[in-house]
Amino acid sequence: MQQMQRQIERLEREQRQSAQQREVAAGVPADVVTGGDMPGSFKVPGSETSVQIGGYVKFDAIYDLDQDLGDTLFVDGLDASDDSGDPSFRSHARQSRLYIKTSTPTALGAATTHIEGDFFGGGGNEVFSNSRGFRLRHAYGELAGLLAGQTWSNFMHFSAYPTTVDFDGPVGVSFIRQAQVRYTLPVGPGELSLAAENPEGTGYAESRDTAPDVTARYKWQGAAAAVEAGALLRRLETDDAAASSDDAATGYGLMLAGNVDVADSTRLMAGVLYGDGIGRYIYTANGSEDGDSIGAAYIDPDGSLETIEAYGFNTAVVQEWTPAFTSSxxxxxxxxxxxxxxxxxxxxxxxxxxxxxxxxxxDPVTLGFEVSHAYKELQNRDDADNTRLQFSAQYSF
Incomplete structure (x- = not known):
């Protein structure tokens, strides 16, 4: 009897093993979630599409010593007529963000998408709920070098953009997201990107957009250094009645930036932007219709639309003191x-x-502290400044 029982148990084991082997040979069931091709991703059941969900929650506490500049250090928001020097405090969680990325294998390579948003949209108040509107940051797809949708402009220099606790970061950089069609291809040791981007004339009334802004950028990335160069060409027009003679102008911009590791834990970076009619492609040079900011162009007393010459410059040093502590x-x-x-x-x-x-x-939690200073000077040489202290706690997922 014992021998018969052992034979029955052996046959049952062999049947279970055979069934498991048949299941493996037949593949994973269609309704089972498996690991995806991207870190931390999963595959949509019944497909080869990998989905990655991530983002972070960020708390900011801000103390302005001179002028209340709001939730970000928007330097052009300084009031040159106010020299009272009144301190102010605020805190918020508006930089918290959420993204969804996908990757699907095709005969041409991986087809990827990226959708992302944060809470720097309009609406909300600090009386009851402190609610803030969710806004679109990125929404684009990419395949075989062709990108279409909304993301960072092709005229941005990422190799010289330092990380700051402040959401806005330094002035003098190109910082803009917009809809575009972009194609990137390898050229020599680097890559060349060409794009047609959403236009928007600023600094004058009744702006009319008639053609996309055209940008080009070349980037080389080495093991301890990087270099980027870019160019911008744009058409500016106005329907304002004051533009009685020439109601159109051509603007352009040039960009050069790079970084280099001068030591294992020290990086230097710098970038420069210059243009005539470059306008909003230099951060904080957006301009307004009343002419109180820089802008891309203005209507002169003769009725001509004249472009505005502008330039921006930024530099930074980043020091990694330990694997967990960094300063810049x-x-x-x-x-x-x-x-x-x-x-x-x-x-x-x-x-x-x-x-x-x-x-x-x-691993997922980063604490930040920052001392920042903002300075603004008007054409008549009136000026204003503000010093800010800021603490942050960021919980990534």
Whole structure:
């Protein structure tokens, strides 16, 4: 009897093993979730599409010593007529963000998508709920070098963009997201990107967009250094009745940036932007219809649409003290050339300094502290400044 029982148990084991082998040979059942091709991703059941969900929750506490600049250090928001020096405090969680990325294998390579948003949209107040509107940051797809959708402009220099606790970061950089069609191809040791991007004329009334902004960028990335160069060409037009003679102008911009590791734990970076009619492609040079900011163009007394010459510069040093603790010191400058006799209260110069520190408390949690300073000068040489202290806690997932 015992021998028969052992034979029965052996046959049952062999049947179970055979069934398991048949299941493996037949593949994973269609309704089972498996690991995806991207880190931390999963595959949609019944497909080869990998999905990655991530983001972070970020708390910011801000203390302005001189002027209340709001939830970000928006340097052009300084009021040159206010020299009262009243301190203010605020806290928020608006930088918290969420993204969804996908990757699907095709005969041409991986087809990827990226959708992302944060809470710097409009609406909300601090009376009851402190609710804030969710806004779109990125929404694009990419396959075989062709990208279509909304993301960072092709005229941005990522190799010289330092990380700051402040959401805005330094002035003097190109910082813009917009809809575009972009194609990237390898050229020599680097890659060339060409794009047609959403246009938006700023700095004058009744702007009319008639053609996409065209951008080109070449990037080389080495083991301890990187270099980027870019160019921008744009058409500016207005329907304002004051533009009685020439209601159109051509704007352009040039960009050069790079970084280099001068030691195993020290990186230097710098970037420069210059253009005539470059406008909003230099951060904080967006401009307004009343002429109080730099902008891309203005309507002169003769009725002609005239482009505005402007340039931006930024530099930074990043020091990794330990694998968990990093500091950076960054400086930015923007200069615009609106005529002083027509726009005496227009922005002439903007400057910013950020002294930032980041401590990775645990794998998903980073604490930050920063001292920053903002300076604004008008065409009539009136000026204002503000010093800010900021603490942050970021919980990534």
């Amino acid at each position: 010191l960054s400086y930015g400058l923007v200069r615009g050339d609106r005529p002083e006799d027509i726009f005496p209260t227009s922005t002439r110069t903007l400057q910013s300094i950020h002294f930032s520190h980041f401590y990775q408390w645990s």
